[in-house]
Amino acid sequence: MKIGVVGLGLIGGSFCRAIKAKTNHQCLGMDRDSGTLQEALKVGAIDGILEVQGLQDCDLIIVCLHPKQTIAFLTEHAGDFKKDGIVIDSCGIKTAVVEAAENLLGQNGVTFIGTHPMAGREFSGFAYSLPDLYEGASFIMTPMPDTDAEKLKTVKDLAKALGFSRIVITDCRTHDETIAFTSQIAHVISNAYVKSPTLQNQSGFSAGSFQDLSRVAKLNEDMWTDLFLMNREPLLFELDTIMKHLQEYREVLERQDKEGLKSLLRDGRILKENA
Secondary structure, three states: OEEEEEOOOHHHHHHHHHHHHHOOOEEEEEOOOHHHHHHHHHOOOOOEEOOHHHHHHOOEEEEOOOHHHHHHHHHHOOOOOOOOOEEEEOOOOOHHHHHHHHHHHHHHOOEEEEEEEEOOOOOOOHHHOOOOOOOOOEEEEEOOOOOOHHHHHHHHHHHHHOOOOEEEEOOHHHHHHHHHHHHHHHHHHHHHHOOOHHHHHOOOOOOHHHHHHHHHHOOOHHHHHHHHHHOHHHHHHHHHHHHHHHHHHHHHHHOOOHHHHHHHHHHHHHHHHHO
């Protein structure tokens, strides 16, 4: 296949590197930063630069942009993709992106499949991309009920070839509600956690617990602002839920309720053990 990757940041760059390292597909890259494109060429992550007029020649386009940028790109180039070709994305929310893409591309004979590679690092940019970023990771797909089975298989096969160990098929709503719990709320908590004034004293006192809870506080605020706002209702539900439970811990601590505290801690341990 001829594959085009749009946006050579951490995710897009890792797609390029993995495609070149693990498959025989041709890989072209598109990015607004010419320096990034030249670096990708230099290290062999892409075979060439993808121009707008070349979109129609690609069998598969992987759009690796922030959600709003993804929708804008698809809107601007809806008529430029290969007829009977495939376009996928890498956004962390699916409902808004898939609905927009279906409306834009379906009428032009292009198959859009929402996808979400469950991998990343606390760093961003092509410089941090890796050919093995997706090894052992999950690859979530949110096809429509009428998505062509052969097109779906093409994307599945590519994901497996790139190292993804689990392909998860779901609908957009389930994806967004679950991601609000498994990813988005974790970023909110981590980001809020490091705002304690005690952070200034942590050096020499911190070990695994601090690193685990604070790791994703170092985020891209532009991307995560879009993700949070575009998935507002599921994220608000998770925020309300955890704030309720935190209040329970506060109340038993305040009244020095040993058995109540032990019960709350036991409940959490058992839930995690059974998850």
